[in-house]
Amino acid sequence: MKPFERITISSPEIMNYPASWRILKNLAKYQLLPPGFEDPEIVDATQVSNKLAFEAPRVAAPANNPVALGKRILHLTTQPGTFIKQCPGTTNMLCCQYHIVNMVSNCPFDCTYCYLQTYLNQPMTTFYVNEDDIFAQVSKLCERPPVAQLRVGTGELSDSLALDPITGFSVRLADMMSKYENVRLELKTKSKNVEHLLELKKRDHVVVGWSMNPREIINAEEHGTARFEERLKAAALMASEGFGVAFHFDPMIYTDGWQEMYEAAATELLANVDHKQIRWVSIGGLRYQPQLKPIALKRRPETTLFMDETAPGTDGKVRYLRSQRTEMFQFLNRIIKERAPTVYTYLCMESMPVWEKALGRMPDRGF
Numbered sequence: 001m002k003p004f005e006r007i008t009i010s011s012p013e014i015m016n017y018p019a020s021w022r023i024l025k026n027l028a029k030y031q032l033l034p035p036g037f038e039d040p041e042i043v044d045a046t047q048v049s050n051k052l053a054f055e056a057p058r059v060a061a062p063a064n065n066p067v068a069l070g071k072r073i074l075h076l077t078t079q080p081g082t083f084i085k086q087c088p089g090t091t092n093m094l095c096c097q098y099h100i101v102n103m104v105s106n107c108p109f110d111c112t113y114c115y116l117q118t119y120l121n122q123p124m125t126t127f128y129v130n131e132d133d134i135f136a137q138v139s140k141l142c143e144r145p146p147v148a149q150l151r152v153g154t155g156e157l158s159d160s161l162a163l164d165p166i167t168g169f170s171v172r173l174a175d176m177m178s179k180y181e182n183v184r185l186e187l188k189t190k191s192k193n194v195e196h197l198l199e200l201k202k203r204d205h206v207v208v209g210w211s212m213n214p215r216e217i218i219n220a221e222e223h224g225t226a227r228f229e230e231r232l233k234a235a236a237l238m239a240s241e242g243f244g245v246a247f248h249f250d251p252m253i254y255t256d257g258w259q260e261m262y263e264a265a266a267t268e269l270l271a272n273v274d275h276k277q278i279r280w281v282s283i284g285g286l287r288y289q290p291q292l293k294p295i296a297l298k299r300r301p302e303t304t305l306f307m308d309e310t311a312p313g314t315d316g317k318v319r320y321l322r323s324q325r326t327e328m329f330q331f332l333n334r335i336i337k338e339r340a341p342t343v344y345t346y347l348c349m350e351s352m353p354v355w356e357k358a359l360g361r362m363p364d365r366g367f
């Protein structure tokens with residue numbers, strides 16, 4: 001990861017939050033502070049504040065590529081409202097339904113198909129430093145009667161672990177959630193940033209989930225992310241250290257030789273990670289809002305992602321044709337089940353008919 005070009009705060013009071021200092025110290029530790037910024041350990045609060053630009057969130061026109069600009073600017077601020085929401089899923093599609101905690105928006109990685117390109121209009125990576133408010137809201141959620149499994153995730157508006165060694169957020173969240181029964185924290189990532197999680201003593205309620213694709217697709221379309229073998233190594237480490245792990249073959253990409261590529265990727269994955277620690281594997285196809293295509297093509301004219309036949313779904317998102325999706329999901333599910341019969345598989349944001357044809361069953365349980 002490259003150093004941030006700028007760090008901004010929304011007001012001087014931001015430096016009263018411990019998270020702000022922790023972030024600055026970690027940026028110094030990983031040499032990610034903007035050039036000319038001294039180690040915050042050796043300057044006082046006033047000096048640090050003077051070096052930070054005070055800036056209110058701005059809105060940039062889509063043509064100015066706010067997502068790309070935002071990958072270079074870290075903005076620390078607070079949010080007074082609700083940090084948790086139920087996963088919205090998508091209209092008329094079945095969804096795995098869990099609660100999402102959003103404390104960061106934007107991502108240092110740059111996948112060609114990333115939906116943030118159509119969603120974020122602020123040219124900055126925002127982190128909310130009022131963590132105690134977030135933790136109070138999550139505690140309240142966890143305090144419901146512990147009858148059914150509560151699933152909480154953090155990877156909606158960013159990658160869960162891409163900035164985590166800097167923010168230290170997931171360890172604190174997992175630690176706070178560890179005292180509750182029947183709760184699970186899922187950290188979804190395309191990174192290899194897991195070693196800091198080893199400081200957690202209680203681990204079995206944490207599931208680190210990797211978004212996986214064959215090497216060829218990662219190398220061509222998932223820019224800045226950990227490579228296939230780095231993700232695999234990190235997953236094997238987490239599984240061996242008692243964490244739950246999960247894999248998301250999502251988005252599956254239809255391309256020449258897709259069968260061989262996905263078979264090789266799933267085979268290698270399942271040969272290297274302890275099946276007992278795999279909590280689930282999800283499968284989903286490339287899908288996107290129609291407005292993504294021109295933005296992504298402008299930024300990555302070399303991509304071949306948008307060449308196949310697609311159709312808009314009832315939720316407005318563009319997908320491969322149903323017959324093609326069914327074929328892909330059926331194929332990969334069979335490969336996974338042949339190599340790991342006990343591993344639970346499911347489809348993400350797909351309709352009942354596709355579930356039935358591809359997996360031979362309807363959605364049958366929570367997680």
Ligand code: SF4
Binds near residue numbers: 113157159
């Ligand atoms: S890792 Fe996720 S959030 Fe980050 S750029 Fe890729 S798709 Fe977007």
